[in-house]
Amino acid sequence: xxxxxxxxxxxxxxxxxxxxxxxxxxxxxxxxxxxxxxxxxxxxxxxxxxxxxxxxxxxxxxxxxxxxxxxxxxxxxxxxxxxxxxxxxxxxxxxxxxxxxxxxxxxxxxxxxxxxxxxxxxxxxxxxxxxxxxxxxxxxxxxxxxxxxxxxxxxxxxxxxxxxxxxxxxxxxxxxxxxxxxxxxxxxxxxxxxxxxxxxxxxxxxxxxxxxxxxxxxxxxxxxxxxxxxxxxxxxxxxxxxxxxxxxxxxxxxxxxxxxxxxxxxxxxxxxxxxxxxx
Amino acid sequence: xxxxxxxxxxxxxxxxxxxxxxxxxxxxxxxxxxxxxxxxxxxxxxxxxxxxxxxxxxxxxxxxxxxxxxxxxxxxxxxxxxxxxxxxxxxxxxxxxxxxxxxxxxxxxxxxxxxxxxxxxxxxxxxxxxxxxxxxxxxxxxxxxxxxxxxxxxxxxxxxxxxxxxxxxxxxxxxxxxxxxxxxxxxxxxxxxxx
Numbered sequence: 001x002x003x004x005x006x007x008x009x010x011x012x013x014x015x016x017x018x019x020x021x022x023x024x025x026x027x028x029x030x031x032x033x034x035x036x037x038x039x040x041x042x043x044x045x046x047x048x049x050x051x052x053x054x055x056x057x058x059x060x061x062x063x064x065x066x067x068x069x070x071x072x073x074x075x076x077x078x079x080x081x082x083x084x085x086x087x088x089x090x091x092x093x094x095x096x097x098x099x100x101x102x103x104x105x106x107x108x109x110x111x112x113x114x115x116x117x118x119x120x121x122x123x124x125x126x127x128x129x130x131x132x133x134x135x136x137x138x139x140x141x142x143x144x145x146x147x148x149x150x151x152x153x154x155x156x157x158x159x160x161x162x163x164x165x166x167x168x169x170x171x172x173x174x175x176x177x178x179x180x181x182x183x184x185x186x187x188x189x190x191x192x193x194x195x196x197x198x199x200x201x202x203x204x205x206x207x208x209x210x211x212x213x214x215x216x217x218x219x220x221x222x223x224x225x226x227x228x229x230x231x232x233x234x235x236x237x238x239x240x241x242x243x244x245x246x247x248x249x250x251x252x253x254x255x256x257x258x259x260x261x262x263x264x265x266x267x268x269x270x271x272x273x274x275x276x277x278x279x
Numbered sequence: 280x281x282x283x284x285x286x287x288x289x290x291x292x293x294x295x296x297x298x299x300x301x302x303x304x305x306x307x308x309x310x311x312x313x314x315x316x317x318x319x320x321x322x323x324x325x326x327x328x329x330x331x332x333x334x335x336x337x338x339x340x341x342x343x344x345x346x347x348x349x350x351x352x353x354x355x356x357x358x359x360x361x362x363x364x365x366x367x368x369x370x371x372x373x374x375x376x377x378x379x380x381x382x383x384x385x386x387x388x389x390x391x392x393x394x395x396x397x398x399x400x401x402x403x404x405x406x407x408x409x410x411x412x413x414x415x416x417x418x419x420x421x422x423x424x425x426x427x428x429x430x431x432x433x434x435x436x437x438x439x440x441x442x443x444x445x446x447x448x449x450x451x452x453x454x455x456x457x458x459x460x461x462x463x464x465x466x467x468x469x470x471x472x473x474x
Contacts (some may be wrong), residue, residue, distance in 0.1 A: 041465060043305060043447055043457075047409050050445060054412040058360070063414045067350040067360045104359060106350040147365060147410070179388045179458055180365055182410035234466030238387060238407060240449065241461020271411045 002135040003083045006091040009137070012277050013074070013125075015094025016141035018103035020275040021069050023059040027210040028186075028272050035184055035237075035244040044242030051237075051270060062103075065271050069105035070107055070143030072096045072125040073203065076259070081133035089127060094138075097121040108146065128200060142207060142274035147207050148185070151177035154199050154264040166191060167226065173265040174230050174246070177240020182269035184247045186210070186231065190264040193254040202266035205250035207274050214251055223249045247272075289443070293341030293380040299404045301348055302448050304455040308406065309443040310419075312386065314343040316437045318364065322372040329375050336427035337436060340380035347386075348433060350413070358420045358439070360413030363387040366405070370394050377401040385446055389458045400456040407449035407457070419444035 036048040058065040076091060084091075100107055100122035107122045153173055157165045170189060174275075177185075190201025213220035227249045236242020247270060256262065290298055302308070315337070317325075328335055346366045350359035363427035366386030373384070374397035385406045390398075400404065408416060419441045427436040449457045 041461070043307075043461070046307060046445075046447070050409045050412040050415055054409075054415040057418070058414040061414065063353065063356075063417075064360050065414065066411045067348060067362050067413045068364075071443055104351040104353045106348075106359070137423050178462075180367075182387070230466035234317060234462040234464065236461060238409060239389070239462070240407060240447065241463070241465045242456050243465055269411055 001081050002079075003085060004137055006084065006086050006088070008279055009084070009088065009091040009139070010095040010098065012139055013092050013141060014102065014277055016139060016275045016277055017072060017096055017105065017143070018062070018100025020141050020143055020273040021064040021103065021105055021183050022062050024055050024065060024271065025274070027127065028270070029055060031210040031247045032270065035247060039237065039244045040077035041236055041240075041242035043240050044237040044244065047237040047240070048244075064103075064105055066145060066269075067106055067274070068108065068145040068147065069100065070145045070273065071109065071149075072100075072122060073142045073144050074125045074127045075140040075207070076127060077132045077138040077140065077203070078129055078131040079136045080131055081135045082113045082137050092127060093123040093125055096123050096125045097219070098138070120254045137279045138276065139279065140207060140274055140276040144201075144203075145269060145271070148181035148269045149260035151181040152199075152202070152264070152266045154195065154262065156195065157261040157263055159259070159261050161261055163222070165261070167229075169263050170226055170265055171229060174235070175233065177267055179236060181267040182233055183239055184237055184244045184269075184270050186247050186268040186270070186272045187226070187249040188266040188268065189226075189249065189251045190262075190266075191251060191253045192256040192262065194262055196261065197254060198264035199266065201252040201254055202264040205252040206246075206266060206268045206272060208250040210248045212250075219251045219253060223251050292383060294323035294343060294404070295341060295381070296402045299382050299402050299452050302404050302451055304448055304451045304457050304460070306448040308446050308448065310343070310385070310406070310446055311442045311444070312343075312440070314345045314439050314441055314444075315426070316347050316439060317344050318346060318348055318434055319368050320431055320434045321436055322369045322376075324428060326372040326375055329379065330429075335379075338377060342381045343383035343385065343438070343440065344376070344381060345408075356417070358417050359376075360417050361415055361420065362410050362413030363408040366390060373397065377403045390450060395450060395454045395456065398450060398452055402452045404443045404448060404452055405450040405452050406446035408444070408446050416444060
């Protein structure tokens with residue numbers, strides 16, 4: 001067994017909250033530069049220039065890339081030989097509190113969904129934990145903004161709807177979202193599982209590296225096809241028209257009940273924020 | 280749509296009809312002068328005051344509204360990163376404000392047909408500001424001052440003095456809408472597309 005102190009968890013989470021908000025991943029930055037080269041709309045190019053310039057300012061001055069610093073969505077892989085003495089989730093939330101206050105990040109969490117009231121410190125985090133073999137604790141903080149989240153959805157298709165039904169749902173979602181999720185978007189798709197698992201798969205899909213393909217050739221082909229079709233919608237950067245509407249499309253799958261075909265789409269804006277540490 | 284490659288027009292808020300009539304869909308602008316942040320809550324408050332024929336805390340004539348709620352201000356900075364928020368949430372309150380003289384709106388996303396009709400009638404313009412360019416936009420802000428509804432804290436109306444804030448004319452005062460014409464222009468004409 002290996003003991004990990006709560007303070008280490010808190011400090012690591014605080015640091016990840018800050019860096020995820022200040023500095024975009026290299027894969028996303030490169031994808032934006034490629035998008036800029038591919039984009040033929042003059043307005044689209046101007047928008048991409050501003051986005052790229054913004055990343056340079058944010059990372060050099062340690063400022064949040066976007067004023068919506070998101071809901072702190074946290075993925076944990078807890079090694080089975082890891083021992084935590086005390087309240088792990090409490091330590092994680094303390095890290096979010098610390099990161100968001102000390103990092104001058106916006107506090108966007110409302111404590112009661114209908115009665116209101118800002119929690120003041122961007123807690124609680126939403127935590128997804130898996131137990132895996134080993135002695136390490138892997139923490140990924142993936143802040144998720146409200147605008148793109150509002151444009152996401154889940155549908156219980158039937159097995160008869162098949163792959164065409166999946167494609168239709170994804171494209172309908174991107175069309176009706178239009179300018180609202182701040183295109184160019186990154187599209188996370190979850191297929192299979194059940195009602196609550198498909199959206200989890202779609203959110204997890206957003207952690208993939210831009211340019212990486214699903215290891216199953218069938219789904220890799222579907223990812224590429226959907227990316228092509230989405231980029232033919234003409235929606236473009238900020239929905240003002242252009243050739244680049246999506247930077248990438250990622251699919252995650254899981255076995256399903258024989259009577260169902262759940263599919264979820266989680267749209268991410270072009271600020272795909274996630275940072276990982278392994279303790 | 281007129282193409283004005285590499286032409287950037289400098290405009291100063293508050294705006295006159297002469298200026299708003301001259302701005303065309305797709306035009307790139309740099310906004311200077313005084314603009315006012317106003318989000319959902321304040322829009323509803325202003326709308327209610329107008330409906331009840333009460334005095335408003337600010338003069339609306341010529342005003343430019345920026346739909347935005349910034350991140351906290353770091354020491355040494357005038358304002359935290361301040362990108363646009365979705366304008367559509369304020370659509371239901373907007374025609375009343377345009378009738379009383381609001382001339383410009385800066386935000387992101389589509390507007391309703393009612394807003395576009397009011398823009399045509401009252402010669403107002405809607406500018407798209409780039410979402411996710413929040414730190415870049417903050418560089419244009421020279422000062423910030425609360426001017427109305429201080430009790431709302433972060434949702435109060437703030438007057439921002441800005442210099443060269445980049446924006447694009449998304450809907451002009453003739454009602455031409457780049458959110459419609461832009462995608463249509465770049466949509467691939469392949470017939471086999473699934474929509």
